[in-house]
Amino acid sequence: MAFTTWRVPGGITRALGLFAFLAMIAIPAALVAQERQVPIDAAEIKLSFAPIVKRVAPAVVNVYASRTVVQRQRVSPFFNDPFFQRFFGDQGPGFGPPRERVQSSLGSGVIISADGIVITNHHVIKDADAVRVALNDRREFDAEIVLLDERTDLAVLRIDGDGPFEHVAFAEGDSLEVGDIVLAIGNPFGVGQTVTQGIVSALARTQVGVTDYQFFIQTDAAINPGNSGGALVDMAGRLVGINTAIFSRSGGSNGIGFAIPAQMARFVADAAEDGGMVRRPWLGATVQSVTAEIAEALGLDRPRGVLVTNVFGGSPADRADLRISDLIVGVDGKEVSDPDSFGYRFATRRLGETASFQVLRSGREVTVSVPLQRAPETTPRDTRLLDEYSPFEGATVMNLSPAVAEELRLDATYDGVVIADIDPRGTAARVGLRKRDIVRSVNDRPIDTTQTLERITRQQPRLWQLEVVRDGQVRRIVLRG
Structure with a gap:
């Protein structure tokens, strides 16, 4: 096979080189211009989180809480002695006159209705004398505390101002899955509203130790101090959780953050509308975790569900014929794996309805219908x-x-x-x-x-x-x- 060699005159070579150089400059500039173009269809919108943030950010607020405390400063070192403290406490002659000091805390919140209902964390406004919220557009309003629920670490506020306010809708049911992309919006370290992105790392985390109802969404979206009470939203811009805690030795985000599921937040918000008090259903039975030994004794291939250990006479559990040694494996078709997940599934049900328990009894699966009602005050509390x-x-x-x-x-x-x-x-x-x-x-x-x-x-x-x-x-x- 013969090869032919072409020789290009020097002037043409230089011209080609200059053309190539200009092309190298022009192509990146064109790419930059292309990246800055406005999305024109649904496919292009998915390439950016900006449309979601623009829709949700106005509904996320900064929450400023303050309280006045009275302190007495120690003026004599002799009264550090436990002997004197036992008799005088902090009211003795070793202290100066009482002085007032204002303590403040900063967190985030989410507007969930057009009339200015805000949901945030209980620990953000705990013991507060006054609460203010700052909107994304820099407007500030006083806020009234409508409901405090320490057990879920949630609180509900009402903005004292004329609406309508931009708000975010709750996600429906348990639509979230591990691997879903989520955005965390809040005010970390008080620097201003910030958006971080991540995925759902896990669901139903129960060993967090933040609230009584241990059932959290875990995400690697950066959550830092000040994010508490902020929004965790999905790619449809719906509220899937309330950012609550971080797992870190340093106090900063290490890629492990936790959020209270939207279903619990909605339950507390609904309670605020129904009179400002959280009314939870009462089962009237005690349950325990299923260990590997108990699972083997019950003939199970793995530990699952919760074991009923006691049923109180006249309780909803008793009237539903729930029995000692029953193994509850599901509530309304949702699997339960330990007392924490069972407590969450049961506690978020509305009073007046009926919960359906999937129960293993003597090797057979049966369905037990439990009426949802409040715990009775059989004896006046006489506080x-x-x-x-x-x-x-x-x-x-x-x-x-x-x-x-x-x-x-x-x-x-x-x-x-x-x-x-x-x-x-x-x-x-x-x-x-x-x-x-x-x-x-x-x-x-x-x-x-x-x-x-x-x-x-x-x-x-x-x-x-x-x-x-x-x-x-x-x-x-x-x-x-």
Whole structure:
């Protein structure tokens, strides 16, 4: 085969080289111009998150909370001694006059209705005297606290201003899947509204330790301090979660953030509209996790569901014929794997409806219909603040009932009197009593009501012998009178 060699004159070669150089300059410029073009169809819109952010960002607000605290500054080092503190506390002669100081906190929130209803985290506005919100367009408004729910770490505010306000819609049901792309919008470190992007890393995380209902969305979208209460949205611009916590030793985002699912946020928001109080359904039964040993004993191929360990007479569980040793594997067709996921599925159901439990009983799967109703207050709570000098001075006590037990997260099998709150400056706090302690007896006398306990505190014995139940353990405390 013959090859032919072509020789190009030098002038032409230089011209070709100049043309190539100009082309190299022109092509990147054209590419940049192309990247800056406005999307013209649905396919091109998917190449950018900007349309989603423009739609959602006006509904995400900065939340400023402030509270006034009174402090007394120590003026004498001698009163650091525990001996003096025991007698004088922080009111003795070793302290200067009380001074007021304003503490503030910063977080984020999401507007969920045109009339200015905002949902945020409880810890962002906890104990706040005043709350203000700043919108994306820099307008600021005072906000009224409508509802606080510490158990879910959620709170509901109402903007004091004329609407309508831009708002974001909730995603429907459990539409989120692992691997879905999500955007986190909030105000990290107080620098201003920021958008971060990531994927859903996991669903139904239950070992986070932030709220009573351990059921979180995990994402690698950067979540930092100040993002709390902000929006986690999907690619349709719908609210799928409320950013709540980060998992980090340094305090900054390490790619592990957690959000409260939108279904729980909607449940709390609906409660705010229904009277400003969260009313949860009561099961009237206790459940436990299924270990590998229990699963083997039940003939299961793997641990799953929750095992019923006790059913209270007359409760919804009892009326539904739920039995001890029943294995609950699903609620309304949604799988449950541990008590946390079961609690979330059950607690987000509306009162007045019926929940359908999928139950394994003696090797067969049966369906149990449980009516959803509030825990009853079978005994009036008769709340009393004990102010007589005694080991209980400064304690607020209530009579126990299923309703009180549900509110304080106690086992409803107990009866008697429970400590509902404690003044940190009172004697009860100094002797080691705690909120949620159940008082069983004082000086060998059973405590059946708050009236009985108050009558005993008026006595002045030489010795106080207390029997209390704390975290299921009976404790005996002996104190001098």
